[in-house]
Every structure is written in structure tokens, then in C-alpha cells.
Amino acid sequence: MIRRIALVHIYSCSAALLEISFMEEWINGLILIMLSIGHAELWVTFINRTHALPVHEPLLKKTRHVTYFMILAFPLFLFVMVGLYSPGVLRGGEWSQLSFWWKPVFLLCTLGFLGLLVSVFRHLFYRIPRLQTESQSEIINVRERLGQTLIGNGPYHYLAGLPLNEIFSVEFSRKTFVLDRLPTAWDGLKVLHLSDLHFSGTLTRDYFCELCRIAQESKPDxxxxxxDLVDEMHCLDWLDETLGQLQAPLGRYFILGNHDWNQLSEQIRMSLTRLGWIDVSSQTLRLEHAGHSMLLAGTEVPWMGQHPVLPSQLGGESADFLLLISHTPDNYYWACSQGYDLVLAGHTHGGQVRLPLIGPVFAPSVHGTRYTSGTFYRKSTLMHVSRGVSGIHPLRWLCRPEFSLLTLRSGE
Known part of the structure; x- marks a missing residue:
């Protein structure tokens, strides 16, 4: 009897020890996964910030390759050296037995994981500013509408045919903004905002012609x-049938982006101006309408030119309304300090790929994914960031391409 009780006790203790050992291994494995995610977030942060700088594409491509390798290789190295290599934490070892040099690595990875949590919470709790009072969207499946594949032979064309890719499912969004300084006489002014066309031959000319035709039907003012107009210079021939077909009573205005900077930017600029588009990069233009004046300004910083100087800062006459066109949303804080009423930007493509709950991961911005797309308000400045129509990489998951018709209402 005593022997049986002893055996039962030994069996119970052994089972308890095995359960504790299993729980410790499970927790240690979870910690290793969190450290791997934090490490990946650090590299994503690096790639996002470097792509926001005036660095040419060949060097950026090398940094992307290094980043992808490090993101994939580090978890394997971590699990082998920390988890399995004797005395690994997945084989009964203790964290305290690890080399001192692992401590700063773990600290950085932990900070990266916390940074990811901040981005996720910011994405989940994003709220549209109260100044955006209405929003409607029409989803246009261009491929079904035209009955064509619309895939050419341009760079990365194989990505366009991947499953669940939304590159041909374009969102035509209509948004209404109430702006305090907008003159009452301008109430209902319609602004068509286009960004990031990326002509490269990957998506055929017909794709862009159809979108421009739909945009023109909205009758913008x-x-x-x-x-970001061109990625392959031979596609400049498309301008006549695309942007050249757009017309508006108050004019058509443009700036260029970093992909244009990587091409023959001055030739692109001249081709647009020959079609009647007005270049506002690094300058301001006064637009008179219904007895009031709008100051239109453009900035291609940090890739080309400089920020425009407001006439009022030089002793000149101010305007009733200030509108800034900026390729990147990174110039938002500068625009707020200058007192602009409305900023229209693009560049980030909404992240192009969005993960459920997590949201966008890659965004070429010094602010990471904070201003990837949507409407933002700070001080007295409202900013609208377009997800853009295309991209050099024709891949969109949970992040449709977009062009927008913005209706401006007077706060009075």
C-alpha cells in the first residue's frame, strides 16, 4: 500500500514537472517569436525612413535586398543560437546563461516590438477629422469594365496577376471638407485629386485612359x-490620351515626385506644360475666382527644389485660402507652421499591402505608417493623402488604388 502511494506521488510530481517544463518552453518560444517580430519592425523602420530620403533607386534597391534577407535570416539564427543551441532556452536552459552580448540585441528587438504595437493601435484607433463631413466611394473594376487583361510587359508585371490583387479594383472616393477660411462664394468647389500614376508599361495605357475618362465625367472645378508620373520614359507618349484629356475651369496644376526625379524630370515637366498643365513646384500662384483669391503652392522637397515662400512673408499681399501640393506627407508639419488651409499629398500608396488588424507596414515616410492615406487635421491645416492610382510594384492587398473628388464647403 505504501509502495503504491509512493508511486502515485512520484507519477504526480513527474507530470507536474513535465507540465511546468512544457509551459516554460512555450513561453520561451513565444518570447523568441516576439523578439523576431521586433527585429523585423526595426528593419521595416529603417527601410521606410531611407525611402523617404533623396536616395536614387539603385541604392534603395540594395537596401531593400539587405532588409529582406535580415528579416528572413534573423529568426532562424535566433531560434538556433538562443533556443536550441546548448543550453538553449527551448531545451531547459536559462536566459541568464546566455552571453552578455545578447542583451543589447534583445533590448533593441523589444523596442521594435513596442513600436509595432504603437503603430497597430494608431491604425485601429484612427478617426476621420470632423472637418470631413461626408464620404462616398465607388469601386471600379477596370478590367471587367474594359474586358481586357490590362497587363503589359513592364517591370514586375508578374505581380499584377497574383491572387487577391486589387490593382484593377480602383476606388473613386468623393469626400466633403468643411474649411473655416474657404470663402462663402466658393462653397461647393470641386477639386479632383490625382496622384502616383507611375506609367511604366506594366499596366497598359487603356487602364489609365479609362480612369481619366471617369474622372473627367465628375466635372471638377x-x-x-x-x-510620380513616369517610371519608364517611353510612356510619356501616353500623356495626350490620359492627363491631356482632363479639363477644368480653374485649371490643372501639378508637381513631380521622387520617381520622376529618378527619370528625366525636366523632360517630364516640359511634356506636361505643353499640354496646358501648370507647374507649381517650389513656387506660389495666385488664382482669382468669384471675387476671392487662392494661393496655390507646390513642393517637391526633399528630392527637387525647395519649399515655396509665401508672398506675405516677403511683404506681399496674402490670400483668402492657401492650398499646398506636396508629393510626400512628410512636409505636413512644415505646411502647418506656414498656415496652409489644405494640403494634398500622395507618395505612400496607402502602404500598398495592409495586414488584417495590423494595417500598413511599408510606407516611404519619416513618420512610418502614420500618414499612409486618409485625412488628417493639425492646428488649422487639413491634409488629404491619396493612395494613388498605381505603383512601380503593381500589388495591392486590402489597399485599393484611389483617385478622389474633394468638395470644399465654407465653414461660414
């Missing part, structure tokens, strides 16, 4: 293009 003013048309704004916020940069």
Missing part, C-alpha cells in the same frame, strides 16, 4: 496632380 480644379484638378491637382501630386507627383
Amino acid at each position: 480644379l484638378i491637382i496632380f501630386s507627383g
Whole structure:
């Protein structure tokens, strides 16, 4: 009897120890996964910030390759050296037995994981500013509408045919903004905001012709293009049948972006101006309408030119309303300090790929994914960031391409 009780006790203790050992291994494995995610977030942060700088594409491509390798290789190295290599934490070892040099690595990875949590919470709790009072969207499946594949032979064309890719499912969004300084006489002013066309031959000319035709049917008063027009110079021939077909009573205004900077930017600029588009990069233009004046300004910083100087800062006459076209949303804080009423930007493509709950991961911005797309308000400045129509990489998951018709209402 005593022997049986002893055996039962030994068996119970052994089972408890095995359960504790299993729980410790499970927790340690979870910690290793969190450290791997934090490490990946650090590299994503690096790639996002470097792509916001005036660095040419060949060097950026090398940094992307290094980043992808490090993101994939580090978890394997971590699990082998920390988890399995004797005395690994997944084989009964203790964290305290690890080399001292692992401590700063773990600290950085932990900070990266916390940074990811901040981005996720910011994405989940994003709220549209109260100044945006209405929003409607029409989803246009261009491929079904035209009955064509619309895939050419340009760079990365194989990505366009991947499953669940939304590159041909374009969102035509209509948004209404109430702006305090907008003159009452301008109430209902319609602004067509286009960005990031990325002509490269990957998506055929017919794709862009159809979108421009739909945009023209909305009958805008003013048309704004916020940069990144061409990735392959031979596609400049498309301008006549695309942007050249757009017309608006108050004119068509543009700036260029970083992809144009990587091409023959001056030739692109001249081709647009020959079609009647007005270049506002690094300058300001006064637009008179219904007895009031709008100051239109453009900035291609940090890739080209400089920030425009307001006439009022030089002793000149101010305007009733200030509108800034900026390729990147990174110039938002500068625009707020200058007192602009409305900023129209693009460049970030909404992240192009969005993960459920997590949201966008890659965004070429010094602010990471904070201003990837949507409407933002700070001080007295409202900013609208377009997800853009295309991209050099024709891949969109949970992040449709977009062009927008913005209706401006007077706060009075």
C-alpha cells in the first residue's frame, strides 16, 4: 500500500514537472517569436525612413535586398543560437546563461516590438477629422469594365496577376471638407485629386485612359496632380490620351515626385506644360475666382527644389485660402507652421499591402505608417493623402488604388 502511494506521488510530481517544463518552453518560444517580430519592425523602420530620403533607386534597391534577407535570416539564427543551441532556452536552459552580448540585441528587438504595437493601435484607433463631413466611394473594376487583361510587359508585371490583387479594383472616393477660411462664394468647389500614376508599361495605357475618362465625367472645378508620373520614359507618349484629356475651369496644376526625379524630370515637366498643365513646384500662384483669391503652392522637397515662400512673408499681399501640393506627407508639419488651409499629398500608396488588424507596414515616410492615406487635421491645416492610382510594384492587398473628388464647403 505504501509502495503504491509512493508511486502515485512520484507519477504526480513527474507530470507536474513535465507540465511546468512544457509551459516554460512555450513561453520561451513565444518570447523568441516576439523578439523576431521586433527585429523585423526595426528593419521595416529603417527601410521606410531611407525611402523617404533623396536616395536614387539603385541604392534603395540594395537596401531593400539587405532588409529582406535580415528579416528572413534573423529568426532562424535566433531560434538556433538562443533556443536550441546548448543550453538553449527551448531545451531547459536559462536566459541568464546566455552571453552578455545578447542583451543589447534583445533590448533593441523589444523596442521594435513596442513600436509595432504603437503603430497597430494608431491604425485601429484612427478617426476621420470632423472637418470631413461626408464620404462616398465607388469601386471600379477596370478590367471587367474594359474586358481586357490590362497587363503589359513592364517591370514586375508578374505581380499584377497574383491572387487577391486589387490593382484593377480602383476606388473613386468623393469626400466633403468643411474649411473655416474657404470663402462663402466658393462653397461647393470641386477639386479632383490625382496622384502616383507611375506609367511604366506594366499596366497598359487603356487602364489609365479609362480612369481619366471617369474622372473627367465628375466635372471638377480644379484638378491637382501630386507627383510620380513616369517610371519608364517611353510612356510619356501616353500623356495626350490620359492627363491631356482632363479639363477644368480653374485649371490643372501639378508637381513631380521622387520617381520622376529618378527619370528625366525636366523632360517630364516640359511634356506636361505643353499640354496646358501648370507647374507649381517650389513656387506660389495666385488664382482669382468669384471675387476671392487662392494661393496655390507646390513642393517637391526633399528630392527637387525647395519649399515655396509665401508672398506675405516677403511683404506681399496674402490670400483668402492657401492650398499646398506636396508629393510626400512628410512636409505636413512644415505646411502647418506656414498656415496652409489644405494640403494634398500622395507618395505612400496607402502602404500598398495592409495586414488584417495590423494595417500598413511599408510606407516611404519619416513618420512610418502614420500618414499612409486618409485625412488628417493639425492646428488649422487639413491634409488629404491619396493612395494613388498605381505603383512601380503593381500589388495591392486590402489597399485599393484611389483617385478622389474633394468638395470644399465654407465653414461660414
